Amino acid sequence: MTRIPHGTSGEPNPLRALDLDRLRRRTSMKWRTYPDDVLPLWVAEMDTPLAEPVVRALTDALALGDTGYPAGTAYAEALADFAEKRWGWTGLDVGRTAIVPDVMLGVVEMLRLVTGPGDAVVVNPPVYPPFFHFVAHMDRRVVQAPLGPDSRIDLGVLEECFRAAVAGGRRAAFLLCSPHNPTGTVHTAEELTAVARLADQYGVRVVADEIHAPLVVGDTDFVPYLSVPGGGRGLSLMSASKAWNLAGVKAALAVAGPESAADLALLPEEVGHGPSHLGAIAHTAALRDGTAWLDALLAGLDENRRLLAGLLARHLPAVAYRPGDATYLAWLDCRPLGLGDGPADVFLHRGRVALTCGIPFGSGGAGHVRLNLATSPEIITEAVRRMATALE
Incomplete structure (x- = not known):
């Protein structure tokens, strides 16, 4: 693949557009869960205005009363075009896609296609907590293959887990988070090729959550799992949701590799009734016309x-932070502070800063917090000041 690099867009930084007073007028989860004296840097919502092309598309749809059921392949076509321009990937075939309500519900449907009740689903903790919740709720077993000390996939551990997962002839899946939440790790082509090789060796099916794919910074390359040698048996979930702050207008796409198209074809028709038509319109506009806004955000x-x-x-030198190459999330190791397994409670109650506790992220999460960077520099500065004050 040949990636077309992105650069300066000329648009203003959307993270500097909204002040705290205006943000507190929002009624979404981020701004309504805690009292007004708390700075919320926890859930994955961004403190930005919407990209103007998205606003126009939604406004036009509302003016027309275009609020029915989703139809057509415009979303998939926009994603395929974005993938080619952004990542140099020409292998996203619109004919091997299906619209789903959102990425996690899409993950559930893909896992239903390739595993059965009681089968194992391998994950790489510390990882997005809903991975554990959704997998358990659908009566699958979670097998943890922790990331290595460098926050990268430990292929030796992964192979051991694959071997155990398929013992007795059971089916198994690997739920890959790419880029990785919460560490911001971007898996390399070599790593993903090795994953595909192991998956083929052990008969494990790969389902890739690639929702953070557009949020890769600098010269780092995002590599779609389906694009690597051996990745064609995989299934991917993609969406404009995270990169353009569209969680409230739900829509996502399931994408099958050439060798998994038959699996995707078994997806029940009613799954496609769950996405919002306005969501599909918004996501399509973001992917087609919102790249300048995205570059300014990055x-x-x-x-x-x-x-x-x-x-x-300067203020909390004992906290270990390794900036990731993707996502807008910072994974902070607070263990040297001696605040126990749940330092987020201390920062909330003493500092009035809401962060995400690391414990639900699985193995390796205790003593950590996740901080949402998608806000103004002023709010980040005030949050760190409060966190330092909480230790006094």
Whole structure:
């Protein structure tokens, strides 16, 4: 693949567009869960206005009363075009896609296609907590293959887990988070090829959550799992949701590799009734016309990563932070502070900063917190000041 690099968009940094007073007028989860004296840097919502092309598309649809059921392949076509331009990937075949309500419900449906009740689903903790909740709720077993000390996939551990998962002739799946939440790790082509090789060796099916794919910064390359040698048996879930802050207008796409098209064809028709038509319209507009806005966002996030690293070095030097190459989430190792397994409670109650507790992320999460960087530099600065004050 030949990636077409992205650069300066000329658009203003959307992370600097909204002040705290305006943000507190929002009624979504991020801004309604805690009292007004708490700075919310926890759930994955961004403190940005919507990209103008998305606003136009939604406004036009509302003016027409175009609020029925989703239809057609415009979303998939926009994603395929974005994938080719952004990642140099020409292998996203619109004929091997299906619209699903959102990424996690899509993950559930893909796992239902390739595993049965009681089968194992391998995950790489610390990882997005809903992986555990959704898998358990659908009567599958979670098998943890922890990331290595470098926050990368430990192929030796993964092979051991694959071997155990298929013992006795059981089916198994690997739920891959790519890029990885919460560490921001971007898996390389070599790593993903090795994963595909192991999956083929042990008969494990790979389902890739690639929702953070557009949120890769700098010169790092995002590599779609389905694009690597051997990845054709995989299934991927993609969406514009995270990169353009569209969680409230739900829609996502399931994408099958050439060798898994028959599996995707078995997806029940009623699954496609769950996405929002307005969601599909918004996501399509984001992918087609919102790349300049995205580039401005990525530049702002890169600035925020550097800002956070400097603030922590100055005010909380014992906290370990390794800036990731993707997502807008920072994974902070607070164990040297001696605050126990759940330091998020201390920062909330003493500092009035809401962070995500690391414990639900599985093995390796205790003593950690996840901080949402998709906000203004001023809010990040105030949050770190409060966190430091909480230790006094």
